[in-house]
Amino acid sequence: MATTNAHPAIVLHHYWRSSCSWRVRWALKLKGVPYDSVPVNILTGEHKAPAYVAKNPSGFLPGLEINGTVYGESLAMIDWLDETYPEPALLPKDQFDRMRVRQLAMIIASGTQPLQNPSVVGFYTEDAEKKKAYAAHWIAKGLKTFQEVRLIGKPGLYSFGDSITTADLCLVPQIYNAIRFDIDMSRFKDLKGIYDRCLQLPACSAAAPHNQEGAS
Ligand SMILES: N[C@@H](CCC(=O)N[C@@H](CS)C(=O)NCC(=O)O)C(=O)O
Numbered sequence: 001m002a003t004t005n006a007h008p009a010i011v012l013h014h015y016w017r018s019s020c021s022w023r024v025r026w027a028l029k030l031k032g033v034p035y036d037s038v039p040v041n042i043l044t045g046e047h048k049a050p051a052y053v054a055k056n057p058s059g060f061l062p063g064l065e066i067n068g069t070v071y072g073e074s075l076a077m078i079d080w081l082d083e084t085y086p087e088p089a090l091l092p093k094d095q096f097d098r099m100r101v102r103q104l105a106m107i108i109a110s111g112t113q114p115l116q117n118p119s120v121v122g123f124y125t126e127d128a129e130k131k132k133a134y135a136a137h138w139i140a141k142g143l144k145t146f147q148e149v150r151l152i153g154k155p156g157l158y159s160f161g162d163s164i165t166t167a168d169l170c171l172v173p174q175i176y177n178a179i180r181f182d183i184d185m186s187r188f189k190d191l192k193g194i195y196d197r198c199l200q201l202p203a204c205s206a207a208a209p210h211n212q213e214g215a216s
Pocket residue numbers: 018019020021042047059060061062072073074075109114117118119120
């Protein structure tokens with residue numbers, strides 16, 4: 001994609017089912033930023049191949065390429081997008097509201113998703129049942145924390161208030177994983193409500209796993 005006056009050339013290296021990739025796809029679509037898509041298949045190990053690791057040394061997805069330079073870490077990408085394309089804002093104006101939204105986002109991005117990552121779970125055990133129980137334990141713990149912290153923030157239609165924030169970008173893909181791991185979502189009714197509402201929104205839905213190339 002050629003650089004235009006309005007936008008740099010952006011390429012997203014991602015996997016359709018990766019929750020961290022969904023966060024960034026959603027931010028790109030919400031901000032109306034055009035990008036080229038390079039699918040990287042986690043199941044076949046493409047993310048560990050030298051060609052990808054040379055671009056993103058962690059070997060994790062997604063990777064965001066901006067004018068030929070690749071950056072890792074989905075929250076760094078989302079911050080850059082929010083700074084560069086301020087509308088619609090993904091963080092509230094008030095400093096303490098912003099802190100709360102960041103807290104919610106980090107509960108998922110630092111305290112939950114890493115513990116259910118295939119490489120982490122695979123290092124713990126090769127046993128499929130144990131893998132599932134281990135991942136489900138940490139996801140449920142993370143969602144419980146999120147649910148409680150949300151209530152001491154400003155609960156509204158979404159995670160914080162009535163507009164989409166970075167907290168939702170992290171929460172919704174994590175709930176998708178929770179459902180895959182058969183977690184009983186009746187324990188997290190409010191969060192499931194946010195998930196259902198978000199999936200009605202065009203940007204979230206367009207970024208969702210089932211709408212990506214290669215989804216099965
Ligand atoms: N903190 C990183 C985490 C990235 C990450 O864990 N990506 C997962 C997919 S959601 C991955 O590439 N996993 C591959 C593996 O575990 O081997 C971010 O937010 O971008």
